[in-house]
Amino acid sequence: MTTATEAVKDGAVQHGLQAHSHGAGVPIQTRNERMRSTNVADFPPVTPREEQWRYLPAARLKGLDADSLSEFVGDLEVKHSDGVTTSWVSSDHPAFGAAGTPEERPSAAAWGSAEQAYLITLPAEQSSEVQIALTSESTEPSALHLIIEAKPFSKASVILDHKGDAILGENVEIIVGDEAELTVISIQDWNEEAVHASTQLAKLGRNAKLKHLVVSLGGETVRVSTSAEFTAPGAEVELLGMYFADSGQHLENRLFVDHAVANCKSRVTYKGALQGEQAHTVWVGDVLIRMAAEGTDTYELNRNLLLTEGARADSVPNLEIETGQIAGAGHASASGRFDDEQLFYLQARGIPEAEARRLVVRGFLNEIIQQIGNEEIEARLTDAIEAELARSDS
Amino acid sequence: MSVLEIKNLHVTVETEQGTKEILKGVDLVIRSGESHAIMGPNGSGKSTLAYTIAGHPKYTVTEGEILLDGADVLEMSVDERARAGLFLAMQYPVEIPGVSVSNFLRTAKTAVAGEAPALRTWIKDVRSAMDSLKMDASFTERNVNEGFSGGEKKRHEILQLDLLKPQFAVLDETDSGLDVDALKIVSEGVNRAKEANGFGLLLITHYTRILRYIKPDFVHVFVAGKIAEQGGPELAERLEAEGYDRYVKA
Ligand SMILES: Nc1ncnc2c1ncn2[C@@H]1O[C@H](COP(=O)(O)OP(=O)(O)OP(=O)(O)O)[C@@H](O)[C@H]1O
Ligand SMILES: [Mg+2]
Numbered sequence: 001m002t003t004a005t006e007a008v009k010d011g012a013v014q015h016g017l018q019a020h021s022h023g024a025g026v027p028i029q030t031r032n033e034r035m036r037s038t039n040v041a042d043f044p045p046v047t048p049r050e051e052q053w054r055y056l057p058a059a060r061l062k063g064l065d066a067d068s069l070s071e072f073v074g075d076l077e078v079k080h081s082d083g084v085t086t087s088w089v090s091s092d093h094p095a096f097g098a099a100g101t102p103e104e105r106p107s108a109a110a111w112g113s114a115e116q117a118y119l120i121t122l123p124a125e126q127s128s129e130v131q132i133a134l135t136s137e138s139t140e141p142s143a144l145h146l147i148i149e150a151k152p153f154s155k156a157s158v159i160l161d162h163k164g165d166a167i168l169g170e171n172v173e174i175i176v177g178d179e180a181e182l183t184v185i186s187i188q189d190w191n192e193e194a195v196h197a198s199t200q201l202a203k204l205g206r207n208a209k210l211k212h213l214v215v216s217l218g219g220e221t222v223r224v225s226t227s228a229e230f231t232a233p234g235a236e237v238e239l240l241g242m243y244f245a246d247s248g249q250h251l252e253n254r255l256f257v258d259h260a261v262a263n264c265k266s267r268v269t270y271k272g273a274l275q276g277e278q279a280h281t282v283w284v285g286d287v288l289i290r291m292a293a294e295g296t297d298t299y300e301l302n303r304n305l306l307l308t309e310g311a312r313a314d315s316v317p318n319l320e321i322e323t324g325q326i327a328g329a330g331h332a333s334a335s336g337r338f339d340d341e342q343l344f345y346l347q348a349r350g351i352p353e354a355e356a357r358r359l360v361v362r363g364f365l366n367e368i369i370q371q372i373g374n375e376e377i378e379a380r381l382t383d384a385i386e387a388e389l390a391r392s393d394s
Numbered sequence: 395m396s397v398l399e400i401k402n403l404h405v406t407v408e409t410e411q412g413t414k415e416i417l418k419g420v421d422l423v424i425r426s427g428e429s430h431a432i433m434g435p436n437g438s439g440k441s442t443l444a445y446t447i448a449g450h451p452k453y454t455v456t457e458g459e460i461l462l463d464g465a466d467v468l469e470m471s472v473d474e475r476a477r478a479g480l481f482l483a484m485q486y487p488v489e490i491p492g493v494s495v496s497n498f499l500r501t502a503k504t505a506v507a508g509e510a511p512a513l514r515t516w517i518k519d520v521r522s523a524m525d526s527l528k529m530d531a532s533f534t535e536r537n538v539n540e541g542f543s544g545g546e547k548k549r550h551e552i553l554q555l556d557l558l559k560p561q562f563a564v565l566d567e568t569d570s571g572l573d574v575d576a577l578k579i580v581s582e583g584v585n586r587a588k589e590a591n592g593f594g595l596l597l598i599t600h601y602t603r604i605l606r607y608i609k610p611d612f613v614h615v616f617v618a619g620k621i622a623e624q625g626g627p628e629l630a631e632r633l634e635a636e637g638y639d640r641y642v643k644a
Binding site for chain 2: 342345346
């Protein structure tokens with residue numbers, strides 16, 4: 001592993017790139033037709049009338065929906081294995097915008113405001129590992145653009161770890177080349193007052209595999225919009241997520257899987273725990289199976305565990321199917337309190353109630369944490385959950 | 395020598411049609427080392443008795459008492475009862491996603507014993523208990539009851555019985571859903587644990603076949619929420635031949 005620390009300089013505010021819009025700013029229900037643009041001016045203001053902003057008041061964005069943001073000021077500490085290359089590239093680089101186009105105002109604002117993108121290239125035909133620790137102390141609304149490009153036949157894991165204080169608009173492009181196998185883990189472990197709107201756009205080539213995992217724990221408002229688009233048959237995505245919301249926190253996850261071509265597979269599994277007054281989580285999972293996407297196999301699941309009164313979990317799965325020739329499509333969504341039978345079983349073995357509750361929550365979230373495949377980070381997240389649970393006992 | 399006394403126990407549950415009385419005055423005394431079998435038709439209240447002893451919140455005791463060496467069990471929480479030495483092997487063990495068997499067993503043992511077991515002996519104990527129940531070592535890495543077959547769930551219950559070493563064990567239809575071989579393995583497991591720890595046993599069953607392996611000292615016929623008749627092992631044989639018709643019609 002080599003370590004490089006990139007200090008991002010306080011950059012001048014950049015305005016929108018030259019871009020065109022594909023539609024007017026009216027709310028659209030079909031994902032198929034949702035407006036995409038890199039120009040923030042194409043997007044209407046953030047209001048609850050729009051489906052995308054139904055659950056998140058604009059005030060919580062603390063300026064991330066403005067026309068322009070400052071450039072990200074903070075540290076990107078990057079560790080990577082040999083063969084991985086990193087560089088700052090400008091918008092004329094072919095990788096810039098290769099994974100998609102913003103569909104939301106804060107994403108477009110960040111797109112136009114980040115003059116350069118940090119490009120991480122994962123070499124073909126070898127295994128690589130990358131860990132990016134992103135820390136910030138700044139509370140100016142700022143923008144960051146990252147591009148992860150997994151070359152054909154590469155095998156890699158990338159961990160993106162967000163910590164500290166920030167009001168950050170972020171775009172993460174994920175390009176998964178033909179036959180590549182990529183794991184991307186995005187951890188939001190911010191301080192209490194941080195605000196983070198992250199758009200993670202993935203595009204997959206032929207027989208490519210992407211495992212994408214979102215862990216949101218800390219931050220006042222954290223919204224991660226993840227989308228995956230298939231461009232050639234035989235590809236697979238696994239979109240996993242885990243979140244733990246405390247009093248006053250708003251943690252939102254929006255997913256979109258675009259089955260545009262035949263014979264691809266997607267699995268979405270998000271699990272969340274909530275505790276305390278005004279703890280709010282939102283999960284919206286859109287899956288679109290287009291006319292051409294015969295042989296699609298998709299399943300999405302969201303489960304929420306409400307540990308106390310006063311917490312609220314919104315869970316909205318949407319499955320749009322334009323062809324009848326699919327291998328399988330389904331979704332499940334459930335939010336509920338503790339399963340009393342589980343508590344009874346554990347207590348009947350002598351385990352005191354508070355500890356039994358902790359075991360159940362830990363177990364509930366563990367299913368996702370176990371997927372990380374990095375012991376150090378698994379241990380850190382397990383500890384973070386323990387700390388959250390300890391808070392609920394007092 | 396310990397004694398578990400159940401006196402004039404009346405229990406209700408809340409149903410959509412209102413409160414329903416299920417146990418209608420149960421009297422039963424079990425001493426350390428004794429084996430009692432409770433047999434009765436479907437819906438007669440056998441599981442209700444088992445759950446009430448364990449303290450399941452669904453069941454309300456309206457009259458009567460349960461005493462463990464004179465201590466009022468009904469005053470204890472579910473986990474206090476377990477720590478006081480009561481054990482219930484459940485008819486339908488519950489799945490606990492994400493919690494491994496090894497973590498669960500260690501946490502339970504620590505709770506019941508009041509201190510964490512010494513790691514090396516504990517691992518050895520778990521392994522040998524699993525061996526005798528013919529459970530694969532990989533079992534400990536699985537999540538509690540998740541994806542277990544009916545037989546695996548029952549073995550897992552008996553594994554806990556063996557490791558937690560209670561004063562009194564209530565086994566609720568541990569024999570149901572077991573094939574001949576599994577029934578034999580599980581029964582031997584119960585007998586071995588009983589020999590080692592000398593607990594009092596309350597064996598709830600539908601069928602007499604398990605009584606060929608676990609010999610009861612007393613047999614109680616349970617009908618419509620109370621004990622309709624009691625006797626020795628010969629009563630079980632009579633039930634096998636005649637069924638419950640005699641009691642149900644009466
Ligand atoms: N929560 C409940 N709500 C409504 N009725 C209940 C509830 N729990 C038990 N009962 C009823 O109480 C009666 C006794 O049930 P119980 O499960 O104790 O019987 P059982 O003897 O264990 O039967 P089985 O042999 O089928 O296991 C049944 O009529 C059952 O339907
Ligand atoms: Mg029963």
